[in-house]
Amino acid sequence: MNAAEIRAGLHESHTIPNGRLKAERLETLAAAAKAAEDRGLEGEVLLTLIEAYAYGGERDRMPVAFGRLLRIFDDHPAELGRLSQSIHWELKWMTHNLVNNPSVPLATTYRWLDELHSRYRQRGYSARPVLALRAELAHFVGDDEAAATAMESSIAAPRDEMADCDACERNTWGWWRETVDDDEGALEFWTPLIDGELVCAEEPHRALSQALLPLVRTGRLEEARSAFLKGYQLVRHNVSLRASVGNHIEFCALTGNEARGLEILTEHASWVSEQPHDLSQRAYFLSGVIVLLRRLNALGHGDLPVGAGTVEATLAALELEVGDLCARYDARHGTSAYSERVARRLAREPLLDRLPLGMPATLPAAPRPSDAPAPARRTGATLDELVAEARRLTTARHPLADEAWARVAEGGEELPEFVAAEVERSRATALMDSDPGRAHDLLSATAERFARLGSPAKALEARAAATVALLLAKGRAAAEAPLAALLAEADREYAGGALTPAEYLAVRKGAPFCAMNGLAGQENPPAAEVTAARTLLETELALAEDLGVTGRAGQYHDMLVQLCFQLEDVNAARAHLSSALTSYVDAGQPWHAVNPAAMLAQFALEDGDAKAAEDLASRAIEYGGGLIERERAAHLSSLLVETISRQEGRELDLVTAALAAATRWDGLSEPDTLHNTFMAARAYHFLDRHAEAAALFEEAMPRVEIPYDPYGVAMTRKQYGDSLAAIGRPREAAEQYLEAARLLQDDPDNRVPHARLAWAAAEALRDAGQSDEALAAYRKAALLWSELGEVTPRVRCLRSAAWLLMEMDDAAPEDAGATLDAAQWPAVVAMRAVLTELESLAEGGPSEEVMAELAETRRQLDSMLGEPGESEHADE
Known part of the structure; x- marks a missing residue:
């Protein structure tokens, strides 16, 4: 291969993507250049090869090539003099690779650092980058004091042409602060990178991934999500940035996005099995993978497939490999600092239950052995503690009261008779809807049991519930006499001081409950019956308020809402909703305030008060917590999205709310999941946050046809x-x-x-x-x-087409149009056709629009022909 062929091959190599193929091609050219006895050419090829190693994830191969390059440079300074700056620039990066390579003895690394320092000093370069490398090596060894001193000296040293670019330097400074647990300091250095003020070939790619966990730890959740959405697209499949991909995988594992992390890992499964030369990058990447695999294993997903194996098997293999890598670093450094840092990273626990990142990804349900006991909510609790908790929840009318009594029954101990009666009452009440006849019999028996045990209050309350069950089972007529007798007895007991106000009202609830259930059994109950029920409830409400039992008052306000709507008394219904909300909250029963808050939010939206609606919808979600069914929670989330979407300047809040809603709809309604994801994408789009918008659009677009008509799909x-x-x-x-x-x-x-x-x-x-x-x-x-x-857009399209013809002509071989003068150029012919069309329109009836486009077309034609004083301009 002669020199011309080598140069041609070198030029061609610039079109090959970074990776093994490019490196192999350059290795062949380097061998040919060595044989060609052209040291200058060999130096060029070696520099390109070294750069290919760096960007192809093979930094461990750099020293051999660099050793050869330096020998040529020292022996033939005249031939390589023009490459001096590039050689010293790449020498810095090669030394950086040695700092991170456990295969290179520490003494050798120090010698290369000294060599770099010496060569920089000889040529008058600043020690700034050398000091930064010394700081990094000191950190690896575990000498934090020396690392801080060297880094501070580096920052203080003058900048010159050998310093890393501003973006890379700030990344290094941020990394230094993060290594000493200074998240705020790290983010301060990284902010210009994250915001796009400083960029280079690998920034903000790396900084975005490094900032993920510090942003979460400092409570900047929206910024963390943004960094993920922007950053992952930049590092995806980029082998030289595999450490950054590992950061994204780890971030998913620690923010409740394990399924998304598994998707990313699956995309890069080949990186797990291959054995690259860059051990430092591999260690960083695998550490992030292990954090995810440990999390998946802890969640019961050890059998999920990963690559050629399972989560559990892959985890064991990777832990062994990373352990060996740590041992190599520790042996090289003579300290355990490296392995201790890795161990701390691998032991990280989740920072959040869930940070919605986009289209939800869901793990399959983790299997549980059939013979394994169901996990108890409170492990190690005594029977007395379980009973006390169940009674507390029952008194508060908590949604989990029945579960609490079930735990009492399943405790494995013989229950005291009174506790057994309470358990039986809970079981009977649970049958009210499905088998009211059976519920009536059990509740009646439970009432007798309480009476024998000397608890008239519990007995009367059980009888009240039995009366409601009787009405459901046999109708209103069957329940009238028992109900009347019950109320008369309750009055006597309360008057005699045997019942507290709350117990008295718990018995009296039988009457309003029977009235409401009687109405519910009719498709269109007569207005007179609805009015009678309303009067009854208003009487009971007044009594509850007089006795100060706010929880029961809230329940009656809630019931009155239904009746007022049936009677089309909307204003009264709204008033009762507000009172129900207040009563429930004051009573310490916020879970019952969910529906009133949600309905009031809908009213506020109808009134045009989106801010008040947002407050109410947020409160409804808060009150519901994890106590309401999934679909109800999803509807509330969509309601919150609606309230925020109607307020200007709330786009970032809309992103957060919409992605949370998409997560809640996942598995329930794919159209709603997609709709909310697109809402978030459009909010980012409106803010000109196009990287984040594109990332969300990309996830959801394959299924865009589900919730939209063709026009909606087109606009999306x-x-x-x-x-x-x-x-x-x-x-x-x-x-x-x-x-x-x-x-x-x-x-x-x-x-x-x-x-x-x-x-x-x-x-x-x-x-x-x-x-x-x-x-x-x-x-x-x-x-x-x-x-x-439409004249204006038409002629602008045609002018752009003419300019495109001009560009195509410029790109054609030089002799393709040598015989044509300017007037015959296709571009000029096309532009003149536009001009002729506009001149014709102007003659037929000139308008301001036509005259403006005519003047602009003349100007552009002059520019195309190269008239003096004109500059080329095409329509945008």
């Missing part, structure tokens, strides 16, 4: 395309625009959006370098605008 694809175009992904943007246009092409009601989409597709195709496709798209868009009678 347009927004996705806009975000893709904004972050420099025009080819993918064009795909979205074209698909959106296809959806509207036969819709006569949406001809204007169709034309706009065709135009947007043309511009994206142009930006993607697909000139032929862009030219056809511009012409198609111009035709659509012509059919709509």
Whole structure:
């Protein structure tokens, strides 16, 4: 291979993606350059090879190539003099690799650091980068004081051409602060990177991944989500940034997104099995993977498949490998600092129950052996403690009261007779809806049991419940006489001081409960019966308020809401809702306040008070906690999204609420899951946070047809395309625009959006370098605008097409149009056609619009022809 062939191969290598293939090609060229006796050429090839190792995840291969390069540089300074700056720049990065390589003895690493320092000093370069490397090595060894001194000296040293770029330096400073548990300090250094003020080839990619956990630990959850959405797309499948991918996997494991972490791991499964040369990057990557696998195993998912094995088997293998790597680092450093840091990372516990990140990913239900006992809510509790808890929940009318009594019954101990009666009452009450006849018999027997045990209050309350069951089983007539007798006895007992106010009202509830159940059994109850029930409830409510039993008062307000709606007395219903909410909260029973709060939120929305509605919806979610059914919680989350969406300037809050709602709908309603995900994506889009928007759109777009009509799908694809175009992904943007246009092409009601989409597709195709496709798209868009009678967009599309022809001509071989003068250029011919069309329109009836476009077309034609004083300008 001669020098010309080597140079051609070197030029071609720049088009090959980083990785083993590129490195192998350059290794072949390096061997050929060595044989060609052209030291300058060999130096160029070696520099390119060293860079390929660095960006291809093979930094361990750099020293051999660099040793050869330095020998050539020292022996042939004249031939490699022009490469001096590049050599010293790459020498810094090669030394950085040695610092991180456990295969290189510590003494050797120090010698290379001294070599780097010496060569920089000889050429007048600042010691700034050398000191930063010494700080990193001191950190690895465990000498934190030396690391701090070196890093502070590095920051104070002057910057020059050998210093890392501003972005990389700030990343290093942030890493240093994070290693000493200074999250705030780290984030302060990383903020210009995260915000996009400082960028380079690997930033903000790395900083976004490193900032994930510090952002969570400092409570900046929205920023953490944003860093994940932006950052993962930047490092995905980038082998030289595998450590950053490991950070994203770990973040998912510690924020309740284990399923998403498993998806990312699956995408990069080959990185687990392969054995790369860059051991430092592998150790960082595998550590993040182990955090996830440990979490999955702890959740009972050890049998889930991962790569060629299972979670449990892969975890065991990776823990062994990382343990060996740690041992190598410790042996090299003569300390246990490295392995201790890794152990602390692997032992991290989840920071949050769940931080919604986008389209929910769900793990399968973890299996539990059939013979394993169900986990108790309170392990180690005594029978007395269990009974006390059950009684407390019963008094508070807590939704988990029946479960508490079930735990009492399953405690394995013989129950005292009174406690057994309480358990039986709970079981009987649970049958009220499914088998009211059986419930009546059990409650009646329980009432007799309480009476024998000397508890008239419990006996009367059980009889009250039995009366309601009797009504449900046999009708109102069967319950009238027992109910009357019960109330008369309750009055006597209360008057004699045998019942407390709360116990008295617990017995009297039988009458209003029977009245409400009697109405519920009729499809259209007579207004007179509804009014009578309302009067009864108002009497009982007044009594409850007089006796100060607020929980019971809240219950009656709740019942009156239903009756007032039946009587179409909306104002009274709203008043009772507010009173029910207040009573429940004052009584310490917020779980019963969920429905009143939600209904009041709906009323507030109808009144146009979105802020009040948001407050009420938030309170409803808070009151419900984990006590309401999943679908109810999902509806409340959607209600909150609705309230926030109606307020200007609340887009970030809308993202948080919508993604939380998407998570709650997951597994219940895919259309609602998708709708809320798209709501979050559009909020980011509105804020020009296009990286985050694109990440969410990308997750949800494959299923976009589920909740939307064709126009809705088209507009969603347009927004996705806009975000893709904004972050420099025009080819993918064009795909979205074209698909959106296809959806509207036969819709006569949406001809204007169709034309706009065709135009947007043309511009994206142009930006993607697909000139032929862009030219056809511009012409198609111009035709659509012509059919709509729209002059301005039509001529702008045609002018853009003309400029595109100009670019295509410039890219053609030099002799392709050598015989044509300027007037015959296709681009000029196309632009003149636009001019002629506008001149004709101006003659037929000049308008301000036509005259403006005519002047602009003349200006652009002059620019195309290179008239003095004009600059090239195409329509955007």
